[in-house]
Amino acid sequence: MIRFIKPELPPPERWLAYLQPAYQNHWFSNFGPVHELFAQRLSERFGNGRRVAVPVANATAGLEAVLRALEVRGRVVVPSFTFAATAQAVLAAGATPLFCDVDPVTWELCPTALEELLDAQRASAVVTVRAFGLCRDLAPLESVCARHGVPLIVDSAAALGGTGPGVPVGHAGVAEVFSPHATKVFAIGEGGVVLCPARLAAAVRRAINFGFQDGDVVACGVNGKLSEFAAAIGLAALDELQRHIAARRATVARYLRHLAPWLERGVIAAPHAPGEPPWQTLPLLLAPDADAEALRQRCVRAGLELRRYYHPPLHRTRLFRRYGLGRTLPVTDRLCASMVCMPLHASMKPSLIDAASALFSQALTDTFHAREPIHEPTRTSARLA
Ligand SMILES: Cc1ncc(COP(=O)(O)O)c(C=O)c1O
Numbered sequence: 001m002i003r004f005i006k007p008e009l010p011p012p013e014r015w016l017a018y019l020q021p022a023y024q025n026h027w028f029s030n031f032g033p034v035h036e037l038f039a040q041r042l043s044e045r046f047g048n049g050r051r052v053a054v055p056v057a058n059a060t061a062g063l064e065a066v067l068r069a070l071e072v073r074g075r076v077v078v079p080s081f082t083f084a085a086t087a088q089a090v091l092a093a094g095a096t097p098l099f100c101d102v103d104p105v106t107w108e109l110c111p112t113a114l115e116e117l118l119d120a121q122r123a124s125a126v127v128t129v130r131a132f133g134l135c136r137d138l139a140p141l142e143s144v145c146a147r148h149g150v151p152l153i154v155d156s157a158a159a160l161g162g163t164g165p166g167v168p169v170g171h172a173g174v175a176e177v178f179s180p181h182a183t184k185v186f187a188i189g190e191g192g193v194v195l196c197p198a199r200l201a202a203a204v205r206r207a208i209n210f211g212f213q214d215g216d217v218v219a220c221g222v223n224g225k226l227s228e229f230a231a232a233i234g235l236a237a238l239d240e241l242q243r244h245i246a247a248r249r250a251t252v253a254r255y256l257r258h259l260a261p262w263l264e265r266g267v268i269a270a271p272h273a274p275g276e277p278p279w280q281t282l283p284l285l286l287a288p289d290a291d292a293e294a295l296r297q298r299c300v301r302a303g304l305e306l307r308r309y310y311h312p313p314l315h316r317t318r319l320f321r322r323y324g325l326g327r328t329l330p331v332t333d334r335l336c337a338s339m340v341c342m343p344l345h346a347s348m349k350p351s352l353i354d355a356a357s358a359l360f361s362q363a364l365t366d367t368f369h370a371r372e373p374i375h376e377p378t379r380t381s382a383r384l385a
Helices: 012-025 033-046 059-069 084-092 111-120 139-148 198-207 228-264 292-302 330-337 350-368
Strands: 052-056 075-079 096-100 125-129 152-155 175-178 192-196 282-285 339-342
Touching (some): 012 228, 033 192, 059 125, 059 175, 059 192, 059 198, 084 125, 096 111
Antiparallel strands (some): 052 192, 282 339
16 A cells, blocks of 8 residues: 555654753753753754744644634634645634635635635634645735734644745735644644744743743643653654755655646645745645546555545535534635645655656546546646746
8 A cells, every 4th residue: 555644754863863962951841951952953954044843742732722722712814725724723822713725726725715604704813724735925915914914823734844935935915824733744743833023923922831930820821842752753843844845845856747648637736836845745636526536546446545535625614514614615615625635755766756647547447537627727736846
């Protein structure tokens, strides 16, 4: 079976050395020396002198901490085209998710739908998601939020190491939150990183430390701190990040060369330009009437593990369907129904990419033999040079 994900964390010999200060100081949590070095390295590498990094226990806790730090109340706008954690964090912070549709081209919150929603309903914040870690320009969403006086928070779970148009991701909205979960490109097992201006960072640190400040408890908070062990793995993972991303970019380029005939026939690959994501996976959007589940099962039977993200859309899950829909979500429904994601690992050999592409093409041919063309190619079809 060609596995969908093959987590590649730095081997122990690379991160044990980073752990020494914790043992020397008998300090294993609560913003210990390894944690602080990790925070400093992340800030230097991704902060551009304007933002600082706060390591957190995971991205869900990081999103909750940012929402708590901003003291959101009432409704918070989120996409339904995302992983459950985005909306779970809103609930955890004591607010209510209000689902908004995404854009058919960018797969991120649709600025027009958001504008209409904020005109019609009050919300105290907006959380957008860099779907699949795509690193697009979020200026249109920032403008809508600025006009309505609400903060924009960016769930960039899968985007660490990517570049937006010309700049490393991490600088949109009031804060960006990353997940170095084992399944991500920057993988440490369990962990999270918040990148935000220093003043907000102080409130985020307070929110992940029980609301403590100057020896007093001043706000609602959680225990969302990152351990010294995870921070040591993070320092070693940072050393390897560029190599992992380069390998994944080469893999995507090879995939897209193999899949070119399908892209010509209208299958749409992740709309990444002008940014360059770290490529956790390669999402492919099929025709609206394509049976993505049948294709996935056919691929699994043939030895290729595909996954369907983000499926089901949150507004159709048992927990979240009781929360507010700003409008109907036709684009979300369309994307969720017919998207499949290809396996992607940093150490995928060319022969494995070739085999995965061949299995996928065969399954696609078998599944959609009768339909031609799948649908008209659009400008969103991604090409890598
Ligand atoms: C879009 C999105 N947000 C948040 C998360 C949650 O990250 P974590 O597991 O670090 O809490 C994920 C996890 O995959 C995700 O995909």
